[in-house]
Amino acid sequence: MDTDLIFANTSKHISLSNEEKNHFKSLLKEEKLKKNAFLIRQGNPCNHIHFVNTGTLRAYYLNPKGKDSTIMFATEDWWITDMHCFLNELPAMVNIKAIETSSILKLSKKDLDALYLDIPAFNQFFRILMQKAYCREQLRMIQQLSLPALDRYENFLKKYPEVARKVPLKQIASYLGVTPEFLSNIRNNKP
Amino acid sequence: MDTDLIFANTSKHISLSNEEKNHFKSLLKEEKLKKNAFLIRQGNPCNHIHFVNTGTLRAYYLNPKGKDSTIMFATEDWWITDMHCFLNELPAMVNIKAIETSSILKLSKKDLDALYLDIPAFNQFFRILMQKAYCREQLRMIQQLSLPALDRYENFLKKYPEVARKVPLKQIASYLGVTPEFLSNIRNNKP
DNA sequence: CGTCTATTTGAATGTACTCAAAAGCGGTGG
DNA sequence: CCACCGCTTTTGAGTACATTCAAATAGACG
DSSP: OOOOHHHHHTTHHHHOOOOHHHHHHOOEEEEOTTOEEEEEEETOOOEEEEEEEEEEEEEEOOTTTTTTTEEEEETOOEEOOOOHHHHHHHOOEEEEESSOEEEEEEEEEHHHHHHHHHHHHHHHHHHHHHHHHHHHHHHHHHHHSSSHHHHHHHHHHOOHHHHHSOOOOHHHHHHHHOOOHHHHHHHHHOO | OOOHHHHHTTTTTTOOOOOHHHHHHOOOOEEOOTTTTTOTTSOOOOOOOEEEEEEEEEEEEEEEOOOOOOOEEETTTTTESOHHHHHTTEEEEEEEESOOOOOEEEEEEEEHHHHHHOTTTHHHHHHHHHHHHHHHHHHHHHHHHHHOOOHHHHHHHOOHHHHHHSSSHHHHHHHHHOOOHHHHHHHOOOO
């Protein structure tokens, strides 16, 4: 199990002793996902938080009419789960699916809660993670409310160029909240 | 300075000794705001996080064209700031204004950073706060992407009934991402 | 090479917006 | 206490934006 990336990730914000690293490592399980495999399915339990070692995943919500809305993408070095349902131990509201063959490390809610007690620095680490996640969502909402679709698309390309290369346009459209046909139109109609 | 509410707020998630409470209290400054007074203005420094003791505030973004988009409301027992700019010590991107006469407690970035070191439990406290804030934003985004405006309006009334009573309709419209005229239409045209 | 999915194109429709004006409502001062 | 002022909400007409549906084209993959 390759933990280089996840240790590099934590050490951006906290420093752990070797003993602490080993303890942390012992709580992680590896999971490999083929392209299009589900990590989490709407309605199922969501007991883990996931760190992406390789590959790319997409979290999306299907409303009762079948409309697909992309919540987030996650690629190497990102954390992903259905946070609301993970924290409150509710059935997942969203699907998380591998866009390409992926390998992730998973940590259970139970183990994470224990980790907060055993290694208090993890409170700090996840505080910072959650701060960034919150700010990201808030900035996204500001753009959603105040910018037209073309500007949002261009900002997306700037902010997540590597994701934009990997995922089909229709999934970017679903992230931006427009139809694929409309996104196709506006990005080509600018001569 | 009344700190009952803020101590009740922290004690939902962490417990503090009297000594710690006094230390925390010593870092707080009270500020009273008349109706329509600004707490934070776009472009100005944003060095504080604010806890609302009484009253109601609104955070909103004005885009270059003058379009007003409401980021959040905050009423008694809520925390509010321009989080992204607060954390990264950038000039504020949003305005925060008192909707009604309000009284808040403010904590500076410098003092908060010191607090994390002096009283590590605050890492846990703000971790939990940020988790909730993140989930709230994410749920809002899911609704923004997947629900029509009328459903979003009805969910808003359900989720924040006390805010809905206090703020004008046009500000709810700006929170939902529609024009006040349109919101007025859809909520009356359902006979 | 053939199949499946993604993207583009176009026409028709509907949704939400702008602008303008009227009606409602709350607060203030005479 | 009432009349006026300013702001919010409603109403309506015309317009722009974004969607649906259908079909053609292009790309990816076994």
